[in-house]
Amino acid sequence: MSASRPKLTVASLTAGFGENAAIRDISLELHANAVTAIIGPSGCGKSTLLRCLNRMHELGAGAWVKGGVRLDGDDLYGAPVDPVQVRRRIGMVFQRPNPFPSLSIFENVASGLKLSGMPRKDLEALVQSSLEQAALWDEVKDRLHRSALALSGGQQQRLCIARALAVDPQVLLMDEPASALDPIATARIEELIHELKRRLTVVVVTHNMQQAARISSHTAFLYMGELVEYDRTEVLFTNPKVRRTEDYVTGKFG
Amino acid sequence: MTMNPTHTDREYEADLHSLRERLLLMGGLVEEMIRDALKAAIDRDADLARAVIERDKQVNRSEVEVDKLCLRILALRQPAASDLRFVTFALKVVTDVERIGDLAVNVAQRASELAADPPLPLPPEISKMSEVVQVMLHQALDAFVRSDAEAAEAVAQRDDEVDALYRQLFDRELALMRSDPAAVDRAARQLFLAKHLERLADHVQNVAEMVIFMARGKDVRHPHSREAED
Amino acid sequence: MSGVSFRRRAVNAVMLGLMGLCTLLAVGVLLFILGFLFVKGASSLNWAFLTKLPKPVGESGGGMANAILGSFKVLALATAIGFPIGFLAGVYLSEYGHGPFPAVVRYVTDLLNGVPSIVMGVFAYTLVVLPMKHFSAIAGGLALGVMMIPIAVRSTEEFLRGVPRDLREAAMALGSRKWRSIASVVVPTAAQGILTAVMLDLARVAGETAPLLFTSFNNRFWSPGWNQPTATLPVMIFTYAISPYDDWHRQAWAAGFLLLASIFAINIAARFLVSRGFSHSH
Secondary structure, eight states: OOOOOEEEEEEEEEEEETTEEEEEEEEEEEETTSEEEEEOSTTSSHHHHHHHHTTOGGGSTTEEEEEEEEETTEETTSTTOOHHHHHHHEEEEOSSOOOOTTSBHHHHHHHHHHHTTOOOTTHHHHHHHHHHHTTOHHHHTTOTTSBGGGSOHHHHHHHHHHHHHHTOOSEEEEESTTTTSOHHHHHHHHHHHHHHTTTSEEEEEOSOHHHHHHHOSEEEEEETTEEEEEEEHHHHHHSOSSHHHHHHHTTSOO | OOSSOOOSSHHHHHHHHHHHHHHHHHHHHHHHHHHHHHHHHHHTOHHHHHHHHHHHHHHHHHHHHHHHHHHHHHHHHOOOHHHHHHHHHHHHHHHHHHHHHHHHHHHHHHHHHHHHSOOOOOOHHHHHHHHHHHHHHHHHHHHHHHTOHHHHHHHHHHHHHHHHHHHHHHHHHHHHHHHOGGGHHHHHHHHHHHHHHHHHHHHHHHHHHHHHHHHHSOOOSOTTTOOOOO | OHHHHHHHHHHHHHHHHHHHHHHHHHHHHHHHHHHHHHHHHGGGOOHHHHHOOBOOTTOOOBOOHHHHHHHHHHHHHHHHHHHHHHHHHHHHHHHHOOSHHHHHHHHHHHHHHTSOHHHHHHHHIIIIIHHHTSOOHHHHHHHHHHHHHHHHHHHHHHHHHTSOHHHHHHHHHTTOOHHHHIIIIIHHHHHHHHHHHHHHHHHHHHTOOHHHHTTTOOOSSOOOSSSSOOOOHHHHHHHHHTSSOHHHHHHHHHHHHHHHHHHHHHHHHHHHHHHHHHHHHO
8 A cells, every 4th residue: 555645734733712622632644645534523623623724713703723734844834824825725615515696607716716816817728627627517618607506506516616626726625515415416526526636635524424434545533622533444434443433433422 | 421332323223232132042042953963963862853953944044034134234324343343243154153053953964873873982082072162152152242352262273172183083983994894884974973063163263253353353364365464 | 261262353353453554554644745746746847847947036937957967966976975985884894893993983883873964964064165165066965975874884784794604714715815805705795785775875865955955055057066056956845845936836846756756766776676686696
């Protein structure tokens, strides 16, 4: 088995709001060109952990972060680092599809470039390429200039993925990307994730254990803000080392 | 947190419980069959032998039921970790237990034949083998109940004992057959009986190895055929 | 127990009747005003009225073309003053407004909304008319513009707050600066609602008379530029209504009808915008 070099390294990450810590002292390494799943019961801190990776957590009121995250060795929380730059290298897709309602499909995909102030040459080719990568091109190529809201839930989510891909990130974070979708749309998103990992590093937060088992090569189990176990997915689901992981994975709580 | 938390899904918990019960019942049944078959052989009791052969039908029915239950659990509950190992254990072990039942039937058949022969004592190896095999099966079932990998390991190793006893008996019977052609019939039947016991021990060893897998998540079968693992 | 249920049903019926009566009363008043204005004014609304200047005192005929244009100018200036200030303040309160200072701003805005319109007139008079030493459209526009500010602020803030949080997050997650996400995503999403609110704000202010009485004052002629006293419909109605001339009374009715019709038109246009907006986004 080839060893993937760690793409993202999380070191003693502690973060929270006001007086409460949502996650405590989490350290792990996320591998390049692989899908890592983060699982755990509600309120365990998985979304907080994810949002610390692209410095979105700090946008909340009273939010604070201690510890570090490194991308290819670069400290993302270092003093001279601009969080906006971090978010261009690490993209994010949310639980509910959120295309911009005032823009057409084409404009939505291109919006990332406009918003991040990147040069917009060759826009049409880029939009097409992003939509193809998101497996949406064939379905929308004849109505690029219609409103994004006319699409179904699953299509909207793929549009959001295309939008995130258009700025060419190295890492894609997905916060329960399929939880608002029906099973067929979910399956397509999972297939898409499978394709995406060839070019990107993907981190998926999910409350659906079977989904984590299907799509990821490594899984991290969080409980009450702490990292309980992190291992290859097939090990975690057939022979976990920690009793609590075992109990969660077999459905004894959560 | 409770000592032994149960599954949030009560029906799932009930399914797993039911599976466990059936396996234990089946195990108990074949244990009885072996005991009675060997008793029939030693006591030259043809009626007891017949009773054993009848009981095999129950074992076969149980095998079908266990398979059905396992399939249902796999389809409906998506078992993971220890539950998954338990269900795969059950699927595999049930074939070994069914074979043990069949072998008990074979022993019973030999017992019927021996009952028709003149009342000569059986070789000591056979008595010894019967004793060991019965103890092995009993301890393997215990190890399953307690998920005790160490006890299962001990059982698996005793198979060597049985193999050694068999080889010993084989050599002796062969010598006997060469020296006394009249004794060939009887010697052959005794050899078959011993062979059944040796196969029995092999199957019990399989069961023990599967218990180790279930308890520890390590597959310890066929150590000599394996490549270097991760 | 049928006695209890009978009593309850009786009370229910009486209350229903009372409410129906009040509704009829409210609607009736509106219909009455509309009907009255229509009957009295529509017949006087003719081409001459719309295009001619007022005739000298005493003579009949003529129109209110200058007042129509004057109202237009003053309201345009009011919008140009009130909307940008109100809008930007609303953006500030919605997007950056946490803490004690924004709370004060909101409170002051609400207070401003409650200032009587004539006091606004005094404010504009002191600030513009006195230094300039004459009445002007600028003063009138300023008075009405300041009156538009509070509603523009609150509407903008409300509609921006109505934009779901995940749209802002999506924009930020793409690597956007905050101001850019506001300008490119949040405001366009709320644009329809804000525009509607401004139109309704304008409609509300279009009928104000008191502040105009001593800011833009009145004029029997055209008022080129912005520095002259300017005729407006509300002030003309006031002047003509209290005059002794029947012809002027007739023209006042026509002006009243025109004013009301215009305000209605703005209201209906605003609602049309909203409904079209909904079908567009769903």
